[in-house]
Amino acid sequence: MTWGFVGLGQMGLPMARRLAGVTDVVAYDRKGRDVQGLNTADTPEGLANCDVLLTCLPDGKVVESMLFGDARLAEALPVGATVIDTSTTSHGTALRLGKRLSELGIGFLDAPISGMQKRAEDGTLTMMVGGDPEMLGRHQDMLGSMASKILHVGPVGAGQxxxxxxxxxxxxxxxxxxxxxxxxxxxxxxxxxxxxxxxxxxxxxxxxxxxxxxxxxxxxxxxxxxxxxxxxxxxxxxxxxxxxxxxxxxxxxxxxxxxxxxxxxxxxxxxxxxxxxxxxxxxxxxxxx
Structure with missing residues (x-):
């Protein structure tokens, strides 16, 4: 199973590195930051056909732009894939993303994180997840490489x-x-x-x-x-x-x-x-x- 990872900022980079320690990861950063120790894609198209796409981006507008704007990542993912958004967005944004992805046959978990950069580096973040609990269960072991506490808090939007x-x-x-x-x-x-x-x-x-x-x-x-x-x-x-x-x-x-x-x-x-x-x-x- 291949994971795509979008967003290699203060939190995303250490998270991506921890995830890459337990599974295959292809990472993309829209700012083109130079990172070592990760398999990176030069363009969003390099994430096509990933089984799971994890996003860690500044806000909801950027998440929606990556998935449905010029990058059109959502359309590049195969039916049955899962998007896990660890960004801090809003309840309304999470509901909107979940609905649009569902129409494409793609699952969605809103999974914002709590903890500073040091906890991202240590893999001790807290992750609050909204969405299908069975979907979470399929990916929980991998998410556990980044977060030591993973809480399922309700349907899509509840995480935010x-x-x-x-x-x-x-x-x-x-x-x-x-x-x-x-x-x-x-x-x-x-x-x-x-x-x-x-x-x-x-x-x-x-x-x-x-x-x-x-x-x-x-x-x-x-x-x-x-x-x-x-x-x-x-x-x-x-x-x-x-x-x-x-x-x-x-x-x-x-x-x-x-x-x-x-x-x-x-x-x-x-x-x-x-x-x-x-x-x-x-x-x-x-x-x-």
Missing amino acids: LAKLVNQLLFDINMAALAEILPISAKLGLDPDQVAEIVNSGTGRSYASEFFVPNILRGVFDKGYPMQAAYKDLIAGAEVTAENAFPAPVLAAATATYQQALAEGLGAEDKGAMIKVFERMIGAEFRSRT
Whole structure:
């Protein structure tokens, strides 16, 4: 069985390399990045006739473009093939992809992932899968080379909803840290001590554990760029608006995110949201050692 892999970015490249360790993989990257250790195709046509096509792309528009736009990958796949999309898109996009692929006789699993680049390299990602459980079962062993936790969460689209819940909580946590930590510095507390208290106390979260040590050192390039990650907040706004769900905390976190983007911080990671409040109150949360 041959797997096609589309998208060799920050997450996709280590995932493709792990997958290539357990099965035949032909990889394609639209940016033409030079990679070693992988069998690569120069054009999308090189992925034709793959039994399984796995995509790891920036957003839903790119996924749809690769499958049904100029690349027309979906039409090149044989009837009975499976597309597994590990990109972060949206519930609506997943439903649309599933329907269009089904009309071509191709199976579909929406399988977004959670975890930073290090976990992609270690093969310890969490994968939330929506779609036919029997289809997942046929490919679970191979997916296990990339993800140590694979959860079937419901029909097509459920994977994206589950991922969205996790991402929105992550964003809210970082927005809260961005607002509160500069206050501690402004009032004279030692940032190193505050960081130690937070990350060993009840204020601890994955966001604090990952971002706070970097913030102390003034490092803001270790996570996913805010501009690219903003799609999660757009998806959250769509879901809450369509269902008339009140989400005041999410709205406040979104406003912080938007302020950071308006100040030109989109190329930096989410930790850079702290710069918004540091500027506003005139205090930086940085190590004094």
